[in-house]
Amino acid sequence: MYVLSGSNVHGQWPCAELFISKFQDITLEGYNSSFKLKEAQLLCPNWSYNIFIFKDTFYLAGAWCGSDSALIEVKLPDQLKCYKHTSLILTGNDLKLYLINKISYDIWLLNIEDVATWNWQYKKINTSEDIFTNEQESPCKKPKTKTVIVKAVPTPYSFILLTSDGSIYDALTKIDTSHCIGRVCDVDYGYEHGILLTDKGHIYTWGNGKRCQLGHGDLITLEEPTELEALSGIRVIKIKTGGWHSLALSESGDLYAWGWNDTGQLGIRRGDEKKEGLNSYPVPTLVELYDDEENVIETNVKDIACGSRHSAIVLEDNTVWTTGINKYGQLGFDPEEIAKLDSFKKSFVCEFDASLQCGHWSTCVLSKDVVQKRIKIESFGWEVGQ
Structure with missing residues (x-):
């Protein structure tokens, strides 16, 4: 089940509205008779398109080949016909699609303008030298390593990879994580900064810190x-990044936020006066929730998500709370009535065990069974972030 609020201007979802200003169940069967949304898994939401998998086939939904509301079946390279889709990852950004073989570390890149011709470009990660090579081996050949790629996160210009042994690759190069406490089990990336989590609950950040998004109390850049x-x-058990902000969830259900707060995306109120928060927070700050009567909410947070300049959380009672910019209705409120929120406000009450996934300008509430199916597809049996 998918419950959506926010931008649909490119027809990324089978819904007539361009701006979904209140959470609504996307119940339509799909874009055509063969595609059923209720059985499909959302793999990657983007500004102008979504990536789904349905019955072992990848689909692109949204703006493609000069038209909106398009649904296109992804044509895989001939070399991948011997692989099941569960051993592949498809992700992308506004420039390229990235098709990744989890087992053999083979990667195919496709420029967005080449979708009509499906002119995939082949690359390969050479794990011994930690760089890509163009030498192509048989993709069906048994891998020399027991490790597999378990997650791919798109960045504005490339992607980040996480392997089952906790290695991190930033496109062409391997990132040194030997100093990290524990094995890296999750990674996320905003517009200019990255964040990783280890199985010991420690968080590490790197990248551009000019909007305090690294959380170290300064504006420096960290390689x-x-x-x-x-x-x-x-x-910490969960991490998420927005454009220039981040959220972290502790094992006790507490929410921490830091980074840019120009539109209230951190949801932090300043002091006892309950005034509007600061424009940025340079270190992780505990976020408190308040109801409409200004009473503190004691219910623990169980899931977190970030859009470009908004944030969403789910509490253990399955209520959804949102904060930040609401230009496209991504907070679940009419943007003509609420342009933005400076602190978290309850926006939806779920009747199912809920989880979250945000696009740049949208918020999607997922049922637990959808999340578990997606994890199985994406992680090749190895659950990230746990």
Whole structure:
């Protein structure tokens, strides 16, 4: 089940509205008779398109080949016909699609303008030298390593890879994580910064910090993942990044936020006066929730998600709370009535065990069975972030 609010201007979802200003169940069967949304898995939401998998086939939904509301079946390279879709990852950004073989470390790139011709470009990660090579081996050949790629995160210009042994690749190069405490089990990336999580609950960030998004109390750029000292004594179980902000969820159900807060995307209120928050927070800050009567909400947070400049969370009672910019209705409220929120406000009450996934300008509430199926597809039997 998918419940959506926010932008649909390119027809990424089979829904007539361009702007979905209140959460609604996307119940239509799909874009055509053969595609059924209720059975499809959302793999990657983007600004102008979504990536789905349905019955062992990848689909692109949205703006393609000069038209909106298009549904296109992805044509795989001939070399991948011997593989099941569960051993492949498809992700992308506004420039390229990235098709990744989890087992053999083969990667195919496709420029967005080449979707009509499906002119895939082949690359390969050479794990011994930690760089891509153009030498193509048989993709069906048994891999020399027991490790597999378990997650691919698109960045504005490339992608980040996570392997089952905790290695991180930033497109062409391997990132040094030997100093990290524990094995890296999850990774996410915003517009200019990355964040990773280890199985010991430690968080590390790297990249551009000019909007405080690294959480180290300064504006410097870091080439190497560096531990967030403010959270070093707290076991974190989930991480998410927005455009220039990040969220972290502790094992006790507490929410921490840091980075740019120009539209209230952190949901942090300043002091006891409950005033509008600061424009940015340079270190992770505990976020408190309040109801409409200004009473503190004691219910724990169980899931988190970030859009470009908004954030969403789910509490253990399956209520959804949102904050930040609401230009396209991504917070679940009419944008003509609420242009933005400076703190989290309850926007939806679920009747099912809920989880979250945000696009750049949208918020999607997923049922638990959808999430578990997606994890199985994406992680090749190895669950990330746990």
